Amino acid sequence: MLCSISALQAKPLAVRPGRRQAACSASAARRDGAAAASQSGLDRSTPQQQPQSPKRRVEAAALALAGGVTLSNGGSLQAQPDMDIDTAAFQDYRDNPPARKTKIVCTIGPTSCTREGLFQLADAGMSVVRLNMSHGDHASHKAVVDLVREYNSLGRGNLAVMLDTKGPEVRSGDLAAPLQLSAGDKVTFTIVEGADGTDNRIGVNYDQFVDDASVGDMLLVDGGIMSLQVERITDIALVPARCRPARCACRCRRRHLNIRGKSANLPAITDRDWADIRFGIEVGVDFYALSFVRDAAVIYELKDGTSAIGVLAKIESADSVEHLEEILDAVDGAMVARGDLGAELPVEEVPYWQSKIVQGCRRRGKPCIVATNMLESMIQNPTPTRAEVSDIAIAVREGADAVMLSGETAYGRFPFKSLDTMTTVARRTELSMLKYHGTRRLADQGLAEMFAYHAVTMANTLKTSLVVFSRKGNMPALLSHYRPDYPIYCFTENELVQRRMALYHSVTAIYMRFSEQQEVTFDRAIGMLKERGHAKGGQLVAIVQSGRQPIWRTASTHAIQVRAVPQDPAEDLSSDDEGGPVAKFPIQQQQPES
Numbered sequence: 196m197l198c199s200i201s202a203l204q205a206k207p208l209a210v211r212p213g214r215r216q217a218a219c220s221a222s223a224a225r226r227d228g229a230a231a232a233s234q235s236g237l238d239r240s241t242p243q244q245q246p247q248s249p250k251r252r253v254e255a256a257a258l259a260l261a262g263g264v265t266l267s268n269g270g271s272l273q274a275q276p277d278m279d280i281d282t283a284a285f286q287d288y289r290d291n292p293p294a295r296k297t298k299i300v301c302t303i304g305p306t307s308c309t310r311e312g313l314f315q316l317a318d319a320g321m322s323v324v325r326l327n328m329s330h331g332d333h334a335s336h337k338a339v340v341d342l343v344r345e346y347n348s349l350g351r352g353n354l355a356v357m358l359d360t361k362g363p364e365v366r367s368g369d370l371a372a373p374l375q376l377s378a379g380d381k382v383t384f385t386i387v388e389g390a391d392g393t394d395n396r397i398g399v400n401y402d403q404f405v406d407d408a409s410v411g412d413m414l415l416v417d418g419g420i421m422s423l424q425v426e427r428i429t430d431i432a433l434v435p436a437r438c439r440p441a442r443c444a445c446r447c448r449r450r451h452l453n454i455r456g457k458s459a460n461l462p463a464i465t466d467r468d469w470a471d472i473r474f475g476i477e478v479g480v481d482f483y484a485l486s487f488v489r490d491a492a493v494i495y496e497l498k499d500g501t502s503a504i505g506v507l508a509k510i511e512s513a514d515s516v517e518h519l520e521e522i523l524d525a526v527d528g529a530m531v532a533r534g535d536l537g538a539e540l541p542v543e544e545v546p547y548w549q550s551k552i553v554q555g556c557r558r559r560g561k562p563c564i565v566a567t568n569m570l571e572s573m574i575q576n577p578t579p580t581r582a583e584v585s586d587i588a589i590a591v592r593e594g595a596d597a598v599m600l601s602g603e604t605a606y607g608r609f610p611f612k613s614l615d616t617m618t619t620v621a622r623r624t625e626l627s628m629l630k631y632h633g634t635r636r637l638a639d640q641g642l643a644e645m646f647a648y649h650a651v652t653m654a655n656t657l658k659t660s661l662v663v664f665s666r667k668g669n670m671p672a673l674l675s676h677y678r679p680d681y682p683i684y685c686f687t688e689n690e691l692v693q694r695r696m697a698l699y700h701s702v703t704a705i706y707m708r709f710s711e712q713q714e715v716t717f718d719r720a721i722g723m724l725k726e727r728g729h730a731k732g733g734q735l736v737a738i739v740q741s742g743r744q745p746i747w748r749t750a751s752t753h754a755i756q757v758r759a760v761p762q763d764p765a766e767d768l769s770s771d772d773e774g775g776p777v778a779k780f781p782i783q784q785q786q787p788e789s
């Protein structure tokens with residue numbers, strides 16, 4: 196049984212569905228369909244829910260492979276409205292849920308930096324560890340990276356590390372004691388040394404603060420938790436302001452300060468950031484999240500010296516949204532940093548920008564993280580608010596690659612419950628929206644792009660996972676871009692690629708040494724999928740191999756195949772009237788195209 200589409204660099208597509216392949220696909224399709232129908236007990240009388248005959252599904256797959264079809268759900272060749280809900284598939288998924296597709300970034304801080312804490316978060320579904328360089332020191336961050344390496348080397352998972360630069364941010368200084376303020380109280384922000392909250396005088400780390408502010412401006416503390424109106428600016432660099440809330444505990448210790456609508460006039464990457472960036476190279480982080488990016492120039496500056504490390508732009512300033520398209524063209528991915536974004540821009544504009552940024556990344560096939568305040572109330576409480584749950588669901592529905600926890604896992608009282616809540620909400624949301632849709636329509640016509648597109652269409656039609664072999668990570672990223680219904684298993688012998696995939700939607704990356712022989716490698720990979728419970732005997736998988744150079748000398752540069760996972764003797768070899776029992780793997784050597 197082998198369905199294979201392959202092409203040498205400039206060759207046209209050839210569809211070669213053999214009889215065995217049709218038989219295998221048909222039997223698997225029948226099993227799928229029957230299982231879904233019996234589990235759901237649903238009335239399938241509407242056209243969209245009509246079970247498709249196995250033959251039609253295979254024909255549909257072949258048609259889809261022949262091109263000209265929009266990315267769609269299992270079997271239907273019509274374009275589906277976005278976020279469609281397929282009730283039968285929902286039931287199917289609920290009974291046999293695949294891996295979560297949306298990744299989770301956790302900020303590591305005092306409550307999660309121990310071996311036990313970090314391992315527990317990792318076991319519970321953390322994909323990427325975020326080091327916030329605004330806090331902690333190099334020694335404490337290095338200790339976290341060491342724990343991540345230990346976790347990965349134990350074979351327990353595949354965590355990536357993201358170093359989030361402090362950036363040219365404006366922050367208040369330390370306080371000797373918490374401040375209690377009442378309405379009408381005046382607060383003075385000053386660059387004069389020694390201000391520690393005494394007499395309501397608070398330090399600021401930015402010398403030009405006074406030049407940027409004007410009387411009447413709103414000064415936001417911690418993204419707007421407190422807002423203060425600037426009443427007076429003195430020539431000794433003081434900014435007195437009136438406190439808005441009736442009575443509040445002033446959360447002013449090392450907090451972000453933003454003047455609404457104005458970006459600070461600081462260098463894009465400060466000396467302190469460069470030191471942190473060098474530290475990132477030394478310890479081998481996988482991503483930089485660059486704070487307060489204003490335009491693309493700073494991205495090129497950073498990428499110049501650090502090519503192996505993915506650069507994500509944090510979109511969090513009025514300047515960055517103005518230059519959004521050029522920034523997204525330059526970066527490897529982005530973060531919707533809603534804390535500062537909602538302080539520099541009117542907060543009601545944040546959802547609009549969130550959608551723009553997520554869609555902008557998805558169009559370019561670049562990963563996007565939605566961050567900040569996702570489960571803020573769980574810093575103190577064991578349960579989320581309904582609004583927080585909806586907020587996560589929206590990010591998942593928009594197709595963000597990842598959602599992020601900040602204070603919830605860094606210093607909150609319920610770091611594990613927060614992660615558990617986020618995981619559950621993400622998965623539930625994914626179950627209710629089987630169909631994501633690719634956003635690019637073969638715009639640049641590259642062969643790899645076309646293969647990714649068709650492989651995803653085929654896998655969706657046949658309801659199979661995708662298996663990809665990758666040396667540089669390009670093909671799994673492309674497959675992820677098209678948001679397949681089922682997981683992408685990326686096999687690689689490059690640990691950097693493996694870790695980087697931790698951020699990409701739907702991708703589970705598995706380290707595996709490739710054999711000189713393609714068939715041995717495929718065999719080994721399918722064996723690993725079975726061992727880890729990702730695939731069962733008799734199931735189909737779509738194998739994709741594509742790149743500028745073939746991995747195996749005798750193989751095509753580009754190939755898509757559908758194969759059946761071999762049955763163990765103990766497994767039920769259910770017979771199939773079109774082709775007999777599913778054959779043992781490997782069934783047939785793939786021949787290179789001449």
Ligand SMILES: Nc1ncnc2c1ncn2[C@@H]1O[C@H](COP(=O)(O)OP(=O)(O)O)[C@@H](O)[C@H]1O
Binds near residue numbers: 302303327
């Ligand atoms: N490495 C760290 N060491 C100490 N505290 C940390 C660390 N990382 C994060 N935190 C705490 O967690 C809070 C929330 O994290 P985050 O949202 O990343 O911070 P911020 O908004 O201050 O940039 C921080 O304000 C800080 O109190």
Ligand SMILES: C=C(OP(=O)(O)O)C(=O)O
Binds near residue numbers: 329531532534567
């Ligand atoms: C993620 C953000 O950045 P930081 O935690 O550095 O404030 C944000 O502003 O939302």
